[in-house]
Amino acid sequence: MVKDEWKWLNVPVEAAARRLLGCELVRQIDDLTLRAKIVEVEAYDQADPASHTYRGRTARNDAMFRSAGHAYVYLIHGIHNCVNIVTGVEGYGSGVLIRAVEPLGGIDEMERRRGWSGIEATNGPGKVCAALGITRQLSGHDIGLPPLQLIRHPELPESEIITGPRIGISKAVHELRRFYIKDNLYVSKPRT
DNA sequence: GAAAAGATCTTCT
DNA sequence: GAAGATCTTTTCC
Numbered sequence: 001m002v003k004d005e006w007k008w009l010n011v012p013v014e015a016a017a018r019r020l021l022g023c024e025l026v027r028q029i030d031d032l033t034l035r036a037k038i039v040e041v042e043a044y045d046q047a048d049p050a051s052h053t054y055r056g057r058t059a060r061n062d063a064m065f066r067s068a069g070h071a072y073v074y075l076i077h078g079i080h081n082c083v084n085i086v087t088g089v090e091g092y093g094s095g096v097l098i099r100a101v102e103p104l105g106g107i108d109e110m111e112r113r114r115g116w117s118g119i120e121a122t123n124g125p126g127k128v129c130a131a132l133g134i135t136r137q138l139s140g141h142d143i144g145l146p147p148l149q150l151i152r153h154p155e156l157p158e159s160e161i162i163t164g165p166r167i168g169i170s171k172a173v174h175e176l177r178r179f180y181i182k183d184n185l186y187v188s189k190p191r192t
Numbered sequence: 193g194a195a196a197a198g199a200t201c202t203t204c205t
Numbered sequence: 206g207a208a209g210a211t212c213t214t215t216t217c218c
Contacts, residue, residue, distance in 0.1 A: 042199070050199070052214095060214060078212025080200050097199060126200050169199050 002089055005144055006069030008152065009087045013043035016068075016087040017096045017179050022156045025101060027132045028147040034106035034132055036122065037153075038098055040180035040187045042166050044084070045094035050171040053093025063140040065093045071148060073129070073139040080126030083134050085143065085150060099125050099167075099178075101132075102186040123188045125168075156181065 002010045009016045020038055027034040044051040052061045052074065063072040064086055072084040072095050084095035100123050103110050110131040114121045122131045129135070134148065143150040159182070166178045167188070180187040 044199075052199075055215080058215080074199085075213060076198060077200055077210080078198095079210070082199060084199090099199090124201070166199075170197095 002067045003069060003144075006067070009068035009085070010089060011087070013045045013087055013094045013096060014177060014179075016085075016094075017041045017043040017177070018161055019152075019155050020085060020096050020098075020150075021161060021179055021181055022153045024104065024151040024153060025098075025132065026146075026149045026151060027134070029109075029133050032106055032109055034110060035104040036101035036110075036128075036132065037104055038100075039102050039184045040098075040100035041178070042097040042099055043094075043177040043179070044097060045088070046092060048172055048175070048177075050166070050169045050173075050175075051093070053095075057093065061093065064095045066090055066140065069143055069150075071134075071138050071141040071143050073134055073136045075136060076126070081129035081135055082125040083129055083132075083138075097125060098128055100180070100186050100188045101128050102184065103131070119185050123186050 020041055023038050025036045046053045053064050057065045067090040068087045070086040072086050083098045086095045088094040111117045111121050114131045122128050162180050162182050163176050164178045
């Protein structure tokens, strides 16, 4: 059952991904509060061969099968963590990968954690997690509660959202399920 | 029980 | 522009 609070995410992933653009993530670590705006996302769901949920529910991706409003964090290549915002209803594996964010608060702390400054600190999935201190301990976390929360912002106008092919995967690459904010410096660039 | 692949990032040439 | 790092999860024998 989806809580009323997250009804706005209980829609097809592509629509949820668009709504997440411009929203704010709040990460609390001890006495510090880090805030960041979501500027780039990718949509994944159960019918997508590139999705972790394509082959069914497992202990690892269990969080993604929960109802909207949870976080799904996984480790990739043994080195990097990636965060997803779970969407849809309980039992259906869908979610939105956060690829890039724009720091709004606690920027010094993010740069210190990353060891980099400027746009290089958060312009990639693994970088976002490192900067915000997100680990698998937060997988399955309810993002309506500390220490990681999602704050809804008004949906961006259609003219501010760019749609394109996804990055870094080998299946269904042509699917246009990557969304990002027009002219935003923090959006990751495809590798050339 | 063993092997292969993976929603990536950094560093080197 | 190309390849290495590094390790978890899944799948197959």
